[in-house]
Amino acid sequence: MISDYTIQERVRKFETATSHEEQLYNILKVYMDIFPVLDSYLVRYSPLGYLAEGIISINSTGLVHIGEIRDDIRSFPIIYSSIHERKAKYCSGLEYLKQTSSKYIMSSSINSLVIVPICFGSAVIGYICSSEFEEQAIDDKMLSSLTFYGKLIGNMIHSSNSAANSKQLSKRELEVMKRIAWGESSKEMAVSMEISELTVKQYVKTAIKKLGAQNRSHAVGELFRKGIIS
Structure with a gap:
């Protein structure tokens, strides 16, 4: 069984990745x-x-982008449980069939799944999952090490994102993002803020960029996670 110290040392070696893409890989x-x-x-x-959104995967065919995966994790009990408890979870056999979707099944021979939440403090910002394993068993000690890995990764991502996103949102950008969180449309914001709809969209675009987010939902999620809006 690999020690926590060894896991920490392996993670430290790629904290200096030169790009976000390299870091994810x-x-x-x-x-x-x-x-x-x-x-x-x-x-x-x-x-x-x-909301869960796929980023990349590595399997026998190499590196694959999985942006087409977009799910409500409440439809996947094992993922929901792992995120809620902030602990790595494993299921196999009949339990696997009960707790997963065919979207994650790569072949009929696969009947196991492990979920590793990526955490920063009490917030879960993502997860890693696997459905193919070597012969070594996934026991409680292994799950504990997987949980630890997810926490290290979460801390690393948060640190690098904080450095990259040190530039704060402007007052208008923050107001627009708060209104998005409240459920207002671009048209409603334009009317209440007395600016054009085009200007609203520009504020949204720049806010998303500064936060390093992929879309509006991701940007709002980042603001919630950082405690900037509540």
């Missing part, structure tokens, strides 16, 4: 080097709508 590569898994899926999570 390293997260999965080191995960697969350390643990007895044969595939890995990296998924972003936002508490806004319990």
